[in-house]
Amino acid sequence: MHIAEGFLPPAHAIAWVAASAPFVVHGVRQLTREVREHPESTLLLGASGAFMFVLSALKLPSVTGSCSHPTGSGLGAVLFRPPVVAVLGTVTLLFQALLLAHGGLTTLGANVFSMAVVGPWAGYGVYRLALRCGARLAVAVFCAAFVADLSTYCVTSVQLALAFPDPVGGFLGALGKFGSIFAVTQIPLAVSEGLLTVLVVRLLAQSSAGELARLGVRTGGLRKAGTEAETENGTDTGAEAGTGTGPDTGAEAGTGTGPETGAEAGTETATGTGAVAR
Amino acid sequence: MNGSSATPGGGAAPADGRATPGGGAPTPLVALRDVSFGYEDGPRVLDGLGFEVHEGRALALLGRNGSGKTTLMRLLTGGLRPRSGRVELEGRPVSYDRAGLTRLRSAVQLVVQDPDDQLFAASVAQDVSFGPLNLGLPEEEVRARVDEALAALDITGLGERPTHLLSYGQRKRAAVAGAVAMRPRVLVLDEPTAGLDPDGQERLLATLEALRRGGTTVMMATHDVDLALRWADDVALLTPTGVRAGPAGELLARAEALREAGLRMPWGVAVGAVLRGRDGGAGAGFVPRTAEELARWAAEEGRA
């Protein structure tokens, strides 16, 4: 859920634009460099953006309420790295504002800050941390999505509380109000998004291990998916004339991952998600 | 008995008077009754449409691009809900609650045109198991159904292969297997032969024939009039004014019906007419279904 158009006073709107600008500019630099070095990656980056857009349009089951969409920023950060996600997320938010009137133009800065900056960075940080601590890929991915989703909404609450402090309780009072209305109801949603992300990554580990490896997500070893040299810009296919992203079996990974890549992280909530027969 | 009833607008209710075991008008397996449908913020696609699928009859659905074939199939299989009118399964109206949809969907299965829209699991066997698992069947039964469906489509060896590494023809078969594993009474296929080479088309038709012998009623949408004439017992022509249905040989020979539906004349019909006209008797009534059949027949005639 994004802050709607016209919701923030002008001063706040401008302040949030200023706050997210450095991150977006950093992302734009990275992206421009990436495109200059690998001209083909324009299409892949576009595809990544479209993927994030579509991901955030999926309807989550089981959560009541009209706005039960995942943010997709956790998975995006894991796959494409936060700087790139800052740009892709901004593009996504712009489209959502212009095409669907979700969010808005004057509130774009605030929404970018919560969804394309804080969410991805928090999620990505947790993801690296979890991996470094030896967590399984599934656990790390769950944490990334969960944290990214939740932090996005926490930031949104803070933004609203700053704009509309409680007449009596002040900022903290308002934070409590907005927090309970938005962030707290988001906890089940964040859990759902975490679960969904695990399911998606697990399926991808079986079907597109090659692509994931190229994006720097190691599906092979169950533990400690390498701290291997961060190639930073995830989207690099050694695309030579035409072969593009042809099916690349990346055979090293697929078989090792096998059936139980995990999802024990969520078995208590989603009964039987692990029952996918082979 | 005709494959599908005529619509109010369509006219033409042919009667080929096939006797049914019980006598009288048989209940269609699935039917649309006076169904109207339009997509959100679009015009009506179907308007007051009547349509019937009868047990055991191979039915081909023909019509222009955008005439609503896919939409009609979605309505038949519960993927879309009519704005007005109703869908009947064995004479009983379908309700759109969970139980009703489950009843409809375990009886009528749709294979969409692009196999990639249907294959989403990581391996073929996993994908095929999706439907039976959703039926709540025990694991053993699921396994049995998967094996059966893979065998029926002749792709037993592909079970463990990732779906996106398969060729187009193989993906097409895997998609059909996913529907077959639900053991539907009616299998509905949207342009199943599009993109397949002649060999592949031949093999798919043979598979459908085997399924029909096994008791499944098969219906398909196609743009290929020659294929429709060859394969179908009945055809239904979808036009802006409604649907026009009848036995394939009869309806596909009517020039004005073909024109209305924007179709070409099938070769078999033209050849049949030539043979009839020319020797007034020797070839009369012979409508070849394939060029090969015609060549064989000519060779035999020549010898005789």
Add this chain to the structure above:
Amino acid sequence: MNGSSATPGGGAAPADGRATPGGGAPTPLVALRDVSFGYEDGPRVLDGLGFEVHEGRALALLGRNGSGKTTLMRLLTGGLRPRSGRVELEGRPVSYDRAGLTRLRSAVQLVVQDPDDQLFAASVAQDVSFGPLNLGLPEEEVRARVDEALAALDITGLGERPTHLLSYGQRKRAAVAGAVAMRPRVLVLDEPTAGLDPDGQERLLATLEALRRGGTTVMMATHDVDLALRWADDVALLTPTGVRAGPAGELLARAEALREAGLRMPWGVAVGAVLRGRDGGAGAGFVPRTAEELARWAAEEGRA
């Protein structure tokens, strides 16, 4: 002159001896010479293949799913680079640097099968302008070419429409316009009629005919033997052992060639044989291209 040369493996070098202005063997517009290609970590798809496209001849490429039709077309248009052998444009080998590729691509244009793989821009006119802009043409010239291409495809009214609101047939036309705007000497189309209804196919064929009259050489891959017989001057059959090329009427009448390429017999051929056999003279030599043509012919014969 034949449409394409035989491969070392393929045999059969038909000669219909069309006289060329200059006399002697004419230089093909584009040709593959002893080309081999295989995708990364895949087996060889094409092996030592020779293939020629001659100016002004409509050429149909036929073959099984996976036989390498698309691969061949991408080699011809510079989308893929042969592992060995070379591609020649007007007798001169193509180099794979920027200048060489530009030379090839301004002469030979590919329209891929799925229009969605070719349309990237938000509106039709923008998409069509992409190619001419890449040629480095001045803006006015680009604008003129866009208008011309839209007019050639009969979609002038769609220029400003968002791509994603077009029907399949319209997107197909927009994709062809994108190639036509490059004013290629050879237009290469990958299964252009797949998914179009008979009307749409008819319209597209008429458009291609108009382009041919305007001097563009057209080549297409298709699975439809009847279409190939009807439309093409020459056909090339792609088989595992190589390519076999010749005049359409001749090659598509050879049962063993068809079998090898996994093709059906075209209706026209079967009918032609029947007519020849039956009245030994009256119908001899008449090979109808469509069922309608046959019906018309029969009607005239009957009257005569």
Add this chain to the structure above:
Amino acid sequence: MLGFGLTLLAVALPPWPGALLVLVTALVVLLGPARVPAGRLWRAYRAPLGFCVTGAATLLVRVGGPDGALLGPAPDGALRAGELLLRSSAASLGVLVFAFTTPMSDLLPRLVRAGVPAAVVDVAVVTYRMAFLLLDSVRQVRQAQAARLGHRTRSAAWRSLGGLGATAFVRAFDRAGRLHTGLAGRGYDGTLRVLVPPTRVSRGFVGASVALLTAIVVLDAALEGRLS
């Protein structure tokens, strides 16, 4: 242009009566000259309005207070909430004016002139086109899943959704590869140059927009003077 103006005015002017004027103007423009069907407008407007209402509702209550109760009605809450609701719903409608009247195809290539790096605009163009393709695929896959009873039980629904997300990823990257093939022949080298249609913004339209916006400002000032 007009949409931007309306949005800005909605935010900048005092909510009463400025935002109300904007709201009415936007509605008239949308349903009148822009000929947007009311049903479609409502469907698009519903979501932001929901957010506005929920957000504004929180202003109705206060936390803590002199009487020791944890929650209580906020003083001026109704007024503040009403103002906020008015302002943000008017601004949202202003964006909708923009959304319904400006094709993205006009907007995106022009961003380059506005100083956005070309690489980013190229990526946005591809994202835009592919988002539609991907949304369509996802819709098709969902329906195919539903046909095989993919939404019958909760575990089935999760299984379906996981498959959907994974398919979207695979499809997106497959599309990118195939688009590369499709564009290669037309000289694709990493930049997506397209010809921007000549600006067809008529002077009359700009004039009318400016006049309308000025009228709102003036009217607002006048009304404010009268009301206070």
